[in-house]
Amino acid sequence: MLKTFSKGGIHPAENKLTSTKEIKKLDTPKTVYVPISQHIGIPSEIVVAKKDKVEIGQVIAKSAGFVSANIHSPVAGVVTKLDKVFDSRGYQIQCIVIKTDAKNPVNFEDIVYPLKKEIKLSPAEILKHITDSGIVGLGGATFPTHVKLNVNEDKKLDHLIINGVECEPYLTADHRLMLERTDEILIGVKILLHALQIDKAVIGIENNKKDAIALFKKLTKDEKGISVVALAVKYPQGGEKQLVKAILNREVPKNGLPLDVGVIVHNVGTIYAIYQAVQHDKPLIERVVTVTGKKLENPSNFWVKIGTPVSDLLEAVGGVPEDTRKILNGGPMMGKAIKKLKTPVTKGTSGIVLLSDDDAHRGESTNCIRCGECVYVCPMGLEPHLLMNLTEKHLWERTCAEDIMTCIECGSCSYVCPSHRPLLDYIRFGKKLTNECKIN
Amino acid sequence: MATPIISASPHLHSSRTSKKLMYDVLIALTPAFLVSLYVFGIGALVVTAVAVASCILFEYLIQKYLLKTELTITDGSALLTGVLLAFNLPSNLPIWMIIVGSLVAIGIAKSSFGGLGFNIFNPALVGRVFLLISFPVQMTSWPNAIENQSKLVDAVTGATPLGIVKEGLQFGETMTSLASQIPSNMDLLLGITGGSLGEMSALALLLGGIYLLIRKVISWHIPVTMLATMAILTGIFWLVNPEQNASPLFHLLAGGAILGAFYMATDLVTSPMTRKGMIIFAVGIGLITVIIRLFGAYPEGVSFAILIMNAFVPLINTYFKPRRFGSRIKIKD
Numbered sequence: 001m002l003k004t005f006s007k008g009g010i011h012p013a014e015n016k017l018t019s020t021k022e023i024k025k026l027d028t029p030k031t032v033y034v035p036i037s038q039h040i041g042i043p044s045e046i047v048v049a050k051k052d053k054v055e056i057g058q059v060i061a062k063s064a065g066f067v068s069a070n071i072h073s074p075v076a077g078v079v080t081k082l083d084k085v086f087d088s089r090g091y092q093i094q095c096i097v098i099k100t101d102a103k104n105p106v107n108f109e110d111i112v113y114p115l116k117k118e119i120k121l122s123p124a125e126i127l128k129h130i131t132d133s134g135i136v137g138l139g140g141a142t143f144p145t146h147v148k149l150n151v152n153e154d155k156k157l158d159h160l161i162i163n164g165v166e167c168e169p170y171l172t173a174d175h176r177l178m179l180e181r182t183d184e185i186l187i188g189v190k191i192l193l194h195a196l197q198i199d200k201a202v203i204g205i206e207n208n209k210k211d212a213i214a215l216f217k218k219l220t221k222d223e224k225g226i227s228v229v230a231l232a233v234k235y236p237q238g239g240e241k242q243l244v245k246a247i248l249n250r251e252v253p254k255n256g257l258p259l260d261v262g263v264i265v266h267n268v269g270t271i272y273a274i275y276q277a278v279q280h281d282k283p284l285i286e287r288v289v290t291v292t293g294k295k296l297e298n299p300s301n302f303w304v305k306i307g308t309p310v311s312d313l314l315e316a317v318g319g320v321p322e323d324t325r326k327i328l329n330g331g332p333m334m335g336k337a338i339k340k341l342k343t344p345v346t347k348g349t350s351g352i353v354l355l356s357d358d359d360a361h362r363g364e365s366t367n368c369i370r371c372g373e374c375v376y377v378c379p380m381g382l383e384p385h386l387l388m389n390l391t392e393k394h395l396w397e398r399t400c401a402e403d404i405m406t407c408i409e410c411g412s413c414s415y416v417c418p419s420h421r422p423l424l425d426y427i428r429f430g431k432k433l434t435n436e437c438k439i440n
Numbered sequence: 441m442a443t444p445i446i447s448a449s450p451h452l453h454s455s456r457t458s459k460k461l462m463y464d465v466l467i468a469l470t471p472a473f474l475v476s477l478y479v480f481g482i483g484a485l486v487v488t489a490v491a492v493a494s495c496i497l498f499e500y501l502i503q504k505y506l507l508k509t510e511l512t513i514t515d516g517s518a519l520l521t522g523v524l525l526a527f528n529l530p531s532n533l534p535i536w537m538i539i540v541g542s543l544v545a546i547g548i549a550k551s552s553f554g555g556l557g558f559n560i561f562n563p564a565l566v567g568r569v570f571l572l573i574s575f576p577v578q579m580t581s582w583p584n585a586i587e588n589q590s591k592l593v594d595a596v597t598g599a600t601p602l603g604i605v606k607e608g609l610q611f612g613e614t615m616t617s618l619a620s621q622i623p624s625n626m627d628l629l630l631g632i633t634g635g636s637l638g639e640m641s642a643l644a645l646l647l648g649g650i651y652l653l654i655r656k657v658i659s660w661h662i663p664v665t666m667l668a669t670m671a672i673l674t675g676i677f678w679l680v681n682p683e684q685n686a687s688p689l690f691h692l693l694a695g696g697a698i699l700g701a702f703y704m705a706t707d708l709v710t711s712p713m714t715r716k717g718m719i720i721f722a723v724g725i726g727l728i729t730v731i732i733r734l735f736g737a738y739p740e741g742v743s744f745a746i747l748i749m750n751a752f753v754p755l756i757n758t759y760f761k762p763r764r765f766g767s768r769i770k771i772k773d
Contacts, residue, residue: 007765012452090446169452241765254766325445332451339446353451360445362453366515367557369458372713381764383713403764411450418456419557425448 002207002232005242008379009234010412012333014208017292018172023180023301026316028100032075032307033085034060035095038346039136040143041067046096052079053101057283060096063131069144070134074285074305077101086343088329088336095344098307115183116279119191126195126278133277134284134347139163139174139238139267140330142348145274148266149195151259157198158262161247162189162271164205164212165231165238168331171351173288174268176301178205178212181272186219188275189226196264199225203268204247206233235333236410240265242379254406269350289313289345293354295321304345311341313352325360328353333411363420374413374423380406384413384423391430396437399430407431461708462516464657468648469523469703475631475641476531480583483531484637490535492522494542502551509555517556521545524564527638527699528743529571532583537575541567561750562710565743572743582635599739600635601628601694605686606739614683628693638703639696649702661718662711663701667692669726677734691733700725700742710750717753717760724749 037043044061054060054073061071077100084092121129131146151157162185166174178185189201203220205213207230216228229247236242241252243265250261258265266274269287276282285306292299297318304313310327314320320327328335329343332353374384382403390399404427413423476484499518503511525545529538545567553559572579582600599607601622608618631641638645652658670691677685691697696704705711705725712721725745732741 007762010454012454245765251768252766253769254764256766323442325442326447326451327444328451330449332449334449335451336449337444337446337451339444355451357442359452362447363457366458366512367555369461369557369708370710370713371461371708373456375713375762376715378762379765381762381767383761385713406764406766409449415450415452416454416456418458418461420453420457422448424450428448 002230003246004232004234005237005246005379007245007381008377008412009236009242010377010415011233012169012235012415014233015169015294016172016175016208017170017294017299018290018301019175019209021172021176021299021301023176023288023303026302026304026308026313028075028305029308029312030100031080031309032098032100032305033083033095033309033342033344034071034074034098034307035085035087035093035344035346036061036071037087037093038071038142038306038348039069040141041065041069041147043094044068044071046082046094048079048096050079050081053077054079054098057285060098063134067144067147069136069146070132070283072134072283072285073098074307075100086338086340087346088338088343088349090336090339095307113280115187117187119187119194119278121278123195123197126191129278129281130274133273133282135270135273135277136284136347137267138269138273138287138347138350140334140348140350142346145266145270148264149192151196151264155259156262157196157259157264158200159248159264160189160192160196160198160201161243161258161263161265162201162203162268163238163240163243163265164203164209164268165243166209167206167233167235167238168333168335168351169235170292170353171290171331172292172301173290173350175209175212177272177288178209178268179215182215182219184275185268185271186216186223186226187279188271191274191278192266192271193225201226202247203228204231204237204243205229206231206237208233236379236408236412239379239408239410241408254403284347287345287347287349289349290351290353291317292351293321293324293356294359295323295356296354297321304349306347307344309342309344310338310352313345314341314354320354321356323357324354325357326355328355333415334409362422365421366419368419368421371418373416373418377412377416379410379412380408382407384427385421387430388421388423388426391426391433394433396430396434399434400438404430404434459514459516461657462520464652464655465520465703466516466523468651468657469527469638471644471647472527472638472641472699473523475644476527476637479631479640480531480637483583486535487529487531487533487538487637488523488526490538491526491529491542492519494539495519495522495525495546498543498546499551502547503555507551507555512556515556518546521550521563521567524638524703525567527703528564528568528636528696530579530582531637532581533571533578537571537578540574541571544570557709559709560753561747562704562707565704565747569743569747601690602733602739605690606733609684615686616683622690625689625693628690635694636696639699642693642698645698645702649698652702652706658702658706659715659718661715662706662722665719665722666701666705666726667697669723670697670730673727673730674734685734691730695733695740696742697729700729700746704742705746705749710753712753712756712760714757714760714762716762717756720756720760721749721753724752
């Protein structure tokens with residue numbers, strides 16, 4: 001029996017259309033729109049001005065607090081303006097617009113990097129490299145990595161878990177990265193083990209990526225501290241708490257972090273970025289993005305520069321099919337529907353998913369028939385129907401008592417509801433107002 | 441490309457809908473319906489058709505003229521209530537009584553609570569119990585099986601197996617002396633017996649029950665727990681005094697135990713929402729059923745037991761919550 005988390009979970013159709021497609025390099029866009037808030041925390045502080053010439057990898061916005069991150073120019077070119085663009089949430093956010101200098105030949109990717117195995121730096125130096133490189137959690141949460149690695153001394157850390165689950169349907173960015181950058185990822189794991197001064201790492205991969213599991217198993221055969229665990233396919237296994245439970249059978253306490261049970265979790269994409277930063281001094285300026293959809297001519301995986309408009313990606317896969325009604329930034333379970341094709345790819349963009357007319361509509365919401373499915377599938381042991389009901393009535397003390405704040409917004413409840421009730425919509429709203437209530 | 445749709449995640453939905461769930465239950469009830477059609481003949485069809493038609497009609501009238509709300513007669517719930525009500529009636533019940541039962545089920549038990557999803561009590565059972573209390577004679581005159589399937593009225597009627605046992609034991613007979621009057625377990629399994637429309641063949645009902653389990657419309661918790669509770673309790677009495685108590689197998693196969701366990705107690709709206717709660721609920725039903733059957737005035741107690749436990753569902757939902765993730769250990773502040 002394969003390991004998995006015990007509470008709740010669903011099995012949406014996988015639709016991993018691009019799992020055999022090698023990651024291609026997307027042409028450098030003519031213009032990039034680099035938002036200054038691509039991570040959880042304080043937006044970065046812009047350090048360039050209009051008409052400035054910038055080099056590739058140059059810091060253009062620097063970390064503006066403890067929970068914040070540096071942002072680097074993904075291209076060489078000229079800052080044309082400091083403008084606002086719509087981000088994937090639909091808000092207008094500040095961004096730095098850089099026009100690519102076509103003549104500038106210096107490009108990071110033109111340099112061929114040999115695999116650098118030796119880890120020479122001290123833990124403190126490694127942390128500094130990660131901080132400087134602006135690395136954030138690439139699984140989608142975009143929490144600044146250096147903050148996560150800053151482990152308080154009184155926490156007893158013993159395991160590093162590498163998240164290669166990729167439980168979202170459609171997305172294959174992590175899968176391809178694991179197949180194509182396996183050696184680099186393993187060195188990245190060793191770098192982190194060294195930085196954290198621990199000796200156990202577990203790579204968790206869902207069993208629908210058998211090739212990646214086999215590859216990692218082969219390469220880690222002689223590695224003492226690194227093991228690979230094949231996990232039964234179940235959404236939302238990529239959630240930190242679910243993954244820790246699945247692999248180590250440890251339950252992260254309510255309102256706690258994996259650190260509270262001695263674990264730190266990082267996404268494979270983040271690990272690769274750490275390898276690049278520590279071994280080659282390369283900041284986080286590009287990432288793998290899956291561009292996919294059932295009706296797409298040529299769904300693909302791309303290396304994409306941060307700040308590339310979504311329209312560029314869609315062009316590269318042969319344009320938007322006629323009956324497309326939803327364009328998602330991220331997977332279909334937790335991704336955000338975007339309105340403007342100018343919306344840029346950010347550090348947290350793992351995929352662009354196109355849904356056609358038959359998949360894009362919500363069913364009509366009818367009365368709750370109290371079937372209890374939402375309760376059964378909730379991975380956090382909550383009662384979504386109750387939380388929706390309490391939210392409708394604005395009973396914030398009760399929503400708080402019913403643990404609304406522990407909801408991870410995985411959407412399993414809305415997915416299964418036979419009456420198509422917008423459970424998660426209400427819970428999100430309830431969380432926001434419960435939180436405001438708590439503060440006041 | 442048309443204007444993109446903007447909505448919050450998740451953007452996928454499973455193919456399950458409330459309507460499909462209702463129709464799945466109807467499919468599951470088909471074998472049992474066919475058996476009762478074979479056993480009772482045209483009477484079974486008449487009772488079912490009248491119950492279904494009047495349930496849908498009352499739902500329509502109430503929604504359209506009384507509540508003035510959106511019509512939901514196509515969602516399958518009124519249809520299902522009609523079928524389940526019919527399954528709980530004798531096949532020779534006067535038609536006007538069936539209509540009264542439907543009015544009580546849809547009007548009082550369902551619509552007055554707020555319609556689908558808001559009712560506390562199982563509508564079909566409320567209809568049945570109302571009829572049972574109001575018209576006890578007609579509700580307990582069961583046409584005997586097979587021999588009079590073509591006749592609608594004035595058929596030979598007799599008591600159900602449970603009724604025979606109850607009455608017999610009260611008048612000083614023993615299980616041995618009653619053996620010739622009650623059907624064999626095999627007859628009960630196949631449905632060659634007397635009783636309400638749908639409680640005839642345990643086998644046909646089990647078949648549908650397994651379909652519901654496979655389609656995940658219901659989970660095993662309620663039917664298995666309820667039947668196990670009944671088997672254990674009646675088993676204890678049977679072991680102590682087999683002459684004065686029927687065997688557990690007889691109790692499971694006779695009467696409405698299987699119908700109740702798989703189709704009535706599992707009604708999504710009126711059963712608890714957690715697995716833990718379902719087990720408590722089902723133990724309660726099994727316990728009350730056995731108490732009524734062994735010590736009560738009625739030979740059969742499944743309907744009463746389910747309705748009594750229905751009343752406890754809000755309480756069960758409040759006290760048997762799912763265990764919150766991460767509640768085993770507390771972090772120190």
